[in-house]
Amino acid sequence: MGSVKVDQLTKEFAGVKALNNVNLDIQEGEFFALLGPSGCGKTTTMRCIAGFEQPTTGTILIGDKAVNKIPPNRRNCGMVFQSYALFPHMNVFENVAYSLNIKQLNSSNVISQAGIYLRLLNRKFGKYPKDIEKKVMEILEYVELDRYATRLTSELSGGQQQRVALARALVMEPAVLLMDEPLSNLDQKLRHSMRNTIRRIQQDLGITTIFVTHDQEEAMSMADRVAVMDHGEVMQIGTPTDLYSRPATPFIANFVGTSNMLKGTVVDEVDGLSIIKGDGFQLRSSQTSTKKEVDVIIRPENIKVYKADRVPSDASNLLEGDIVVSTYLGSIVRYDVQIGNYQLVVDTTYSSGESILAAGEKIKMSIEPERVLLI
Amino acid sequence: MNKLKDAFNGLTLVKALIYLFFIIFMLLPLFSVFLVSFTGQPINLLGSLTDPKILSSTIEKFQGASIESYTSMLQNSSYGSALKNSLGLALLVALIVILVCIPIAYGIARTTMPFKKTISALCTIPLIVPTFISAYAFIIMFGRAGWVTHIWQSLGFEGMLINPYSMTGIVLVQVFFFFPYALWPMVAAFKVSDVTLEEASQNLGAKNWFTFVFVTFPLAIPGVISSALLIFTVSFSDFGTPIILAPSNLNLLVVEAYREIAGFFNWGGAAILTVVMVLVAAFFFWLQHLFTKGKNYGSVSGKPKVQKLNDNKVLTRVITVYSGFLVLIPLLAMLSITLQSFATTWGKDPLPNGYTLDHYKTIFTSSMGNIQNSIILALGALALSVVIATFVSYFVVRQNSTKLDFLTSIPLVVPGIAFGIALIQTFNTAPLHLTGTALLLILAYTIRRLPYMVRSTMGTMRSIKQDVEEAAINLGATPLTAAITIIGPLMLPGIAAGSVLVFITVIKETSISILLAPAEWAPMSLAIFQNILRGEYYTAAAMSIVLVVLVLILQAIANRMSARNPN
Incomplete structure (x- = not known):
């Protein structure tokens, strides 16, 4: 087990910067997600850690040891590939046993090496030692695949293949577990249950895990901390709640959850509250900003909606608008509300029996100053 | 670390060895034959590297090098006529093969012709047989003592139906035994145009034949041209047919080159012919490559193309009979060889004597x-x-x-x-x-x-x-x-x-x-x-x-x- 430190990592492909000064400090036992749109450099970062790409500059440390010069086959990073990359000519057992065979290969003399090679080429050519067999079956049991040990991987379902890939990476007891979009090939339902499985195993084993994904929901629901990347740079690192409630940039605000974004100017500060004026609105925020021109971020669920005649007296940041679209989504109702030149998205929880406001209705809205984010 | 280094070095070494292999056994011979075509005398490039004496004689030979042999070739010597004949032969074979293949390719690709599978299978026969055996089979059939000649003469005609020892004979052997090389690419070409295009054409008021001539066929043209160029190169490079069938008054590059080397040890002459052959073949190969480049027929999209098959009874039957005739000739040729191999003697009769x-x-x-x-x-x-x-x-x-x-x-x-x-x-x-x-x-x-x-x-x-x-x-x-x-x-x-x-x-x-x-x-x-x-x-x-x-x-x-x- 080990921590992972990525220090000023830069990677160029043919003069084009794929990674620009990436810094990560991942704690031992942490579940760390690299989140970003495709082409943002998250996979390149992971491949640098695994050793499949050589950094142009920068160092990578696994458990305090610089690994830049260590070849990928000696880094002890278990990796789960997006396509799983299972060996198609081997059955489940042999796939999982592969790394153990290699380990034995490296620690034996020429004659037993030949035996291991033969065993690797065809299962008929040799018996597996008891300890390897025991270890493989244990891990297969752990991922609930022990019944499938002799199946070819092509005979398994997507979720099962995924678990073989996971078992194969785990059996080598890696210092770090790397997962490259492991859930992207699964259907919606399976993805949810695999999320839980992966998270449970990670917690059980306490293994440092780096998880690459473009799905913010996946990253937010599984990871201890998330690094959001864009254009080869790390935009923000934080816990899921951090990222959601304090996005560092408009990009993150948009990428992590839905948000309303307004352009405004800080005109005054009264009682520790900033007063922001914009096109057709004035808002107070408990945040202060060093800049004058700010992006105002408001999450849809932080806007309260009232019929025009039922506004409570203590409501703050009162706004008025017209409903353009009203969408019933089961547990919530989503309104698109026109205020001046802006169209805001507003989510209200819905409990049965309530009436839903219709398009065209005039409404009032309030937002607590703590929920008005300034970037 | 060391292990990785070893493996890396091992692979690099293998790569270097492969390059060395190609340089010594492929590029060096081709290059040295190119030089010989100028010096007119054999030169020893490898020897020049190891032995100073050979080196000096090589240099001497270079001083005598000239393009004289090439200019004399242009002036209608026997080499010139060999080049002309070889080009003519290849061109003729390519043209005939394409014309002959169009109906079968269309039949296999776009119709419900009867016996499609059988004919497709029979079309592979010619590819199995080395051409000098096919040429020899033609002699058994059409030669002076051939059984076809026998039938021809008993029908009251004079001489032979076809003289195998002639340009005609060579052309026929190559056409009947090379056409499968063109057939399959052409079948693919006829599948390019899909039913939506043809229906669009019909929807716009075109008749079936009009659609074929102006939609289906034009789309197949790149494939057809590429097949023609392929046949050209195959025919041009073929040695088996001409060496058996070419009469002494018919000069062909391959035969001429063989005679120069095997008969007269004329290194200079053989070298010139070799260079010319390689250049011509390379040029046509390059042309063909140009035509196929970027045209990946059929396999581009994952969406299966729907093809409408022509089921006109008269047309499909005509095509089947025609295709049957085309594959019958190679089949008969092989049958003739089989009979000959079991014959005690086989003179001028339709069947062996015993x-x-x-x-x-x-x-x-x-x-x-x-x-x-x-x-x-x-x-x-x-x-x-x-x-x-x-x-x-x-x-x-x-x-x-x-x-x-x-x-x-x-x-x-x-x-x-x-x-x-x-x-x-x-x-x-x-x-x-x-x-x-x-x-x-x-x-x-x-x-x-x-x-x-x-x-x-x-x-x-x-x-x-x-x-x-x-x-x-x-x-x-x-x-x-x-x-x-x-x-x-x-x-x-x-x-x-x-x-x-x-x-x-x-x-x-x-x-x-x-x-x-x-x-x-x-x-x-x-x-x-x-x-x-x-x-x-x-x-x-x-x-x-x-x-x-x-x-x-x-x-x-x-x-x-x-x-x-x-x-």
């Missing part, structure tokens, strides 16, 4: 050596090409080594007789005196047939995703271990399929065998050739049948393998 197994007995007693030689030589070439092709495809696919890719496709362009002459010229003296050894023969076979192997292994290599290899490395394997335990086993189907192809083509190989094989290593093809020259027709026929049966068996194995692995 039947016997003596000729086969003769072969299996006195000519067993030739069969053994063929198999040993083919196995040697096979082993060498498996090793080279596997590594070449690894370097091309994984390390994107386009130079190596180019190098391995050069043999496709060089006519066999030209390559043979280049090898003899380069290796007939020290330091690498290989002419007349089985080794040079194996090397020549290997290089000549390597493209088939590489194509096959490269296909499987491409289908193995990079991340499978990375997964192995991630799990602790060195690149070499990953290659042995993961890549190797996954490539086996491709290697096996390529192997059979190499084996078959080596056994069929004519020009290289005739030029390079020493007497004690004569393979079957050379033995048949010599038997025909000596007039021992019956044993030649029997040996031909043995060869064809051997090829058939291997082909069947290959088909079964490729059916299991659709690569």
